Amino acid sequence: MRVGIIGCGLIGTRRAKVALDSGDEVIVVADLAEDRAAAVAAATGSRWTASWREVVSRDDLDVVVVSTSNDLLAEASIAALDSGKHVLCEKPLGRNAAEAAAIVRAAETAGRLLKVGFNHRHHPAIAAARELVGQGSIGDVFAIRALYGHGGRAGYEREWRADPARSGGGELLDQGVHIVDLTRWFIGEIDQAQGYVGTFHWPIQPVEDNAFALLRASSGGIVSFHTSWTQWKNAFRFEVLGTTGYLRIDGLGGSYGTEQLTVAKRNEDSSPPIETTTSFEGPDQSWQSEWQEFSTAIKQHRQPLGNGNDGLAAARILDAIYESARSGTAVEVPHT
Ligand SMILES: NC(=O)c1ccc[n+]([C@@H]2O[C@H](COP(=O)([O-])OP(=O)(O)OC[C@H]3O[C@@H](n4cnc5c(N)ncnc54)[C@H](O)[C@@H]3O)[C@@H](O)[C@H]2O)c1
Known part of the structure; x- marks a missing residue:
């Protein structure tokens, strides 16, 4: 899978490494903190940017991982889904149920898979x-x-x-x-x-x-x-x-x-x-193991364990x- 990562803190850095170790390709990573983005890019052989919108607007990604602070989880996940990517959104899938519901709706409308970071x-x-x-x-x-x-x-x-x-x-x-x-x-x-x-x-x-x-x-x-x-x-x-x-x-x-x-x-x-x-x-x-489940679910066109509805519930x-x-x-x- 061709992967983009939004948010290169503790968890984004970990997710990027796991994707690479699983044989997937990390294409681009984003973080407001440019040093963090650059460090993950160097470790994964990917491009980096400070603009998360640049990630979702690319047409060479299958999957976007959203691992920012909770305030951006909904906005970035919805934008990634709207642009046709499958999304792994970190828990807690937004700051509240209203945000979680909006992400789930976006996944349904786009016909893309939404997994929540329930490792x-x-x-x-x-x-x-x-x-x-x-x-x-x-x-x-x-x-x-x-x-x-x-x-x-x-x-x-x-x-x-x-x-x-x-x-x-x-x-x-x-x-x-x-x-x-x-x-x-x-x-x-x-x-x-x-x-x-x-x-x-x-x-x-x-x-x-x-x-x-x-x-x-x-x-x-x-x-x-x-x-x-x-x-x-x-x-x-x-x-x-x-x-x-x-x-x-x-x-x-x-x-x-x-x-x-x-x-x-x-x-x-x-x-x-x-x-x-x-x-x-x-x-x-x-x-x-969680990444494997996500990638298998995408290949098999089925819902992953710990999906958007689980996050919303x-x-x-x-x-x-x-x-x-x-x-x-x-x-x-x-x-x-
Ligand atoms: N699955 C788990 O067990 C688990 C564990 C810890 C954290 N998390 C979740 O992962 C997410 C990140 O947590 P963390 O511990 O890695 O936090 P962190 O503070 O280490 O990293 C968050 C990163 O997001 C970046 N960021 C924030 N706003 C941004 C924006 N507008 N554009 C680009 N980058 C932006 C920050 O600069 C920071 O580098 C949170 O949603 C958290 O709840 C999940």
């Missing part, structure tokens, strides 16, 4: 857990408990993530979107949300550094999660509880600790079950959690 679905422990749930290994899923967080960093208040006009929200939107996406993948659609957000440590008000949410699924199942920028030691934990057993994913590799999947099945006599834990060592392959849930935090009441999540 967590491709972490090996998470993918293996989802397969077990699909096989009925733990019965019917009735609850999820999750924790995701890191400790932020000094100077956070000067980053785009702390500017609500550029980010659209704080930690709930930033890492919480992954938890919400995984939640839907494991338990199905969410009907109702109740949430609390707070800014407890970093000088980033009105953006939150902690969020707590309770969700009710259409199936009747219940989800609770906490996302935090004050989790001084990075943490990821995702528990899936079923009627005949449970699964637990701990860690994501690297600073989040070795990725592990623990599985246990209920004993007939209800005695404590024996847990089996599998460790997934080695470097994070989720980005490669997650955005609606996040909007509902923020609304609940503001109003102090439970909020229904719209499905259309």
Whole structure:
């Protein structure tokens, strides 16, 4: 595939390398920060520009990756789709559900594929857990408990993530979107949300550094999660509880600790079950695997895992959690 990258920060740089390593051709990269664009261009043998519009107006690209700060995700993705490219838009697919819906509409109108940067679905422990749930290994899923967080960093208040006009929200939107996406993948659609957000440590008000949410699924199942920028030691934990057993994913590799999947099945006599834990060592392959899925979906003319509708559904849930935090009441999540 011939690829263009808009936004050459941490994630754009990573996506460009993964595309190249996967045998695709990076044609052009763009960033307002010319040194960043030039560095990625040098590493991938591509051209660079400071103008993202130059990328979408080219007619020699199959795919555009949009990995800017959240304020440009919608505008650049829509322009790329309108000009006939398939798009991988980074999570959270815009700053809110209205922006996510506009991107999804543009993809439908253009007849192009839209994938959201939900690489967590491709972490090996998470993918293996989802397969077990699909096989009925733990019965019917009735609850999820999750924790995701890191400790932020000094100077956070000067980053785009702390500017609500550029980010659209704080930690709930930033890492919480992954938890919400995984939640839907494991338990199905969410009907109702109740949430609390707070800014407890970093000088980033009105953006939150902690969020707590309770969700009710259409199936009747219940989800609770906490996302935090004050989790001084990075943490990821995702528990899936079923009627005949449970699964637990701990860690994501690297600073989040070795990725592990623990599985246990209920004993007939209800005695404590024996847990089996599998460790997934080695470097994070989720980005490669996600890119492979995107490129295969394009070739097969099918929707990719973690598509635009998944991004829109997650955005609606996040909007509902923020609304609940503001109003102090439970909020229904719209499905259309
Ligand atoms: N999938 C994941 O797990 C994951 C992880 C981190 C970040 N992200 C997402 O990726 C995106 C980028 O995050 P990041 O951590 O790489 O941020 P970053 O700040 O490192 O990079 C963003 C880049 O976008 C550029 N940019 C901003 N406005 C631009 C414009 N108008 N034209 C051209 N370039 C512009 C900035 O100069 C910067 O280099 C965000 O949407 C974020 O939510 C996803």
